[in-house]
Amino acid sequence: MLTTWLHRFDPERAHGLVVRGMGLGLALRQAGDHWPKLTSTLAGLKLPNPLGLSAGFDKNAEALPGLRKLGFGWIEIGTVTPKPQTGNPKPRIFRLAQDRAIINRLGFNNKGLEAATRRLARQVHQCGVVGANIGANRDSPDPASDYVTCLNGLYPYVQYFTINVSSPNTPGLRDLQGKERLSRLLETLMTRRGDLARSGGETKPLFLKIAPDLTAEDEADIADVALAQGLDGLIIANTTVDRPSDLVSSSKVESGGLSGRPIFARSTAQIARFYGLTGGRLPLVGVGGIDSGESAYAKIKAGASALQLYTGLVYGGPSLIPTILNELNSCLERDGYQHFIEAVGAGEKGANATESPELT
Ligand SMILES: Cc1cc2nc3c(=O)[nH]c(=O)nc-3n(C[C@H](O)[C@H](O)[C@H](O)COP(=O)(O)O)c2cc1C
Structure with a gap:
């Protein structure tokens, strides 16, 4: 099996091989089942299904020819920073196989805005929703202006943007989540988006990715x-x-960001809290430890109206995508939902429940 073979290599080398292969379009098309219950619209973006590839897998928009065959409803490239940067010293990705998790401290290694723009420009007419996750260079004297630079440069080539203020591997980046700085950053970006939309004719959604x-x-x-x-x-x-106390793999001592199954409960509970805080008025994208239809369904019931994954793909391989979608479809049928959107924020109750939904 491909995944077993790849796991013989150091994680970053295995990833490099996959990205190169995907860049050449070397991926088996996963069963293109159509799931009417799963078609969706996220902030105006029409998605064939709500399950997307989250940022970090294809940092430089190099793998889209293969990724497009895997059955994702949408794909996020990046994190892209204005200038290329090499990131932290290697090794910097660690598999925690027994925990079905990864720790990474890559530090926004990427080939920079110009390279990403050039690649995307060549593929602009290909179908499918592709968005860009944007960030700041490690040595930037003015991180806020880095986001504006990326928004300007990538605006014609992607359908949406994710403002990444939550990577743990760029010192100080998470401080942008504080009320004052976040407010200023978002105001600047929303204003700039308005200008770009007026000159380009299209308003592209801006999402914020949080820790x-x-x-x-x-x-x-x-x-x-x-x-x-x-x-x-x-x-x-x-x-x-954070490092949950029940991690068993020896690599749990590595510093960096933990992803995969051990963060599922934590990030799902956070969705439920934000669903409550925003009264369901703001689309929420659930990501963190999705590796089955049930885990995808739990995020939806907590309040997510779209989903993303990364680590699940590393352990489950490409067949995981149609598997999750099939299982999710079965969960919805079992609980009597006509469409997944009816289950968003429904808590533990099914469509036939009479009580009001549990949000937390
Ligand atoms: C190796 C690796 C690199 C990542 N790089 C980025 C990144 O550049 N930007 C970002 O916003 N998230 C990045 N992430 C985080 C993922 O997009 C996702 O939010 C997180 O891994 C939780 O989802 P998962 O459990 O399905 O992997 C990265 C994750 C991994 C495992």
Whole structure:
């Protein structure tokens, strides 16, 4: 099996091989089943299904020819920073196989805005929703202006943007989640988006990707700012710097962001809290530890109206995508839903329940 073979290599080398192969379009088309219950619209984006590839897998928009065959409803490239940067010293990705998790401290290694723009420009007419996750260079004297630079450069080539203020591997980046700085950053970006839309004719959604390691006060502030600024959605969540006590793999001692199954419960609970804080008025994208239809369904019931994954793909391989979608479809049928959107924020109850939904 491909996944077993790849796991013989160091994680970063295995990833490089996959990206190169995908860039050549070397991926088996996964069963293209159509799931009418799963078609969706996220902030105006029409998605064939709600399950997307989250940022970090294809940082430089190099793998889209293959990724497009895997059955994802949408794909996020990046994180892209204005200037290329090499990131932290290697090794910097660690598999925690027994925990079905990964720790990474890549530090926004990427080939920079110009390279990403050039690649995307060549593929602009290909179908499918592709968005860009944007960030700041490690040595930037003015991180806020880095986001504006990326928004300007990539605006013609992607359908949406994710403002990444939550990577744990760029010192100081997470401080942008504080109320004052976040408010200023979002205001600047929303204004710039307005200018770009007026000159280009299209308003492209802006999402904010947050950390799972926030205090209750931070979360309330972020919900307020996001609603006040008219943001298009929140992506919940990035990797955690926390280490759950039940991790068993020896690599648990590595520093960096933890992803995969051990962060599932934490990020799902955070979705439920934000669903409550925003009263369901803001689209929430659930990401963190999705590796089955049931785990995808739990995020939807907590309040997510779209989903993303990364680590699940590393352990489950490409067949995981249609498997999750089939299982999710079965969960919805079992609980009597005509469409997944009816289950968003429904808590533990099915469509036939008479009581009001549990949100937390
Ligand atoms: C190796 C690796 C690199 C990542 N790089 C990024 C990144 O550049 N930008 C970002 O927003 N998230 C990045 N992430 C976080 C993922 O997009 C996702 O939010 C997180 O891994 C939780 O989802 P998962 O459990 O399905 O992997 C990365 C994750 C991994 C495992």
